[in-house]
Amino acid sequence: MELNEFLEGETLDGxxxxxxxxxxxxxxxxxxxxxxxxxxxxYNLVN
Incomplete structure (x- = not known):
């Protein structure tokens, strides 16, 4: 499974x-x- 197919989520099971x-x-x-x-x-970086 390619990363793009994985990120689309259509082929994921529960x-x-x-x-x-x-x-x-x-x-x-x-x-x-x-x-x-x-x-x-x-906080100390800002003040």
């Missing part, structure tokens, strides 16, 4: 779609945690 969804969700949570952990650093 398990693959769930894996993609939860992987995306985990990435968002990790990004939020990183922003929270380093918020003081980012």
């Amino acid at each position: 398990r693959q779609a769930a894996i993609v969804f939860f992987t995306f969700l985990v990435l968002i949570v990790i990004a939020a945690l990183i922003l929270i952990m380093f918020s003081d650093v980012f």
Whole structure:
């Protein structure tokens, strides 16, 4: 399966779609945690 076919989502079964969804969700949570952990650093860069 090519990457374009995979990203279109027409040929995904339920398990693959769930894996993609939860992987995306985990990435968002990790990004939020990183922003929270380093918020003081980012705040000091601005001020």
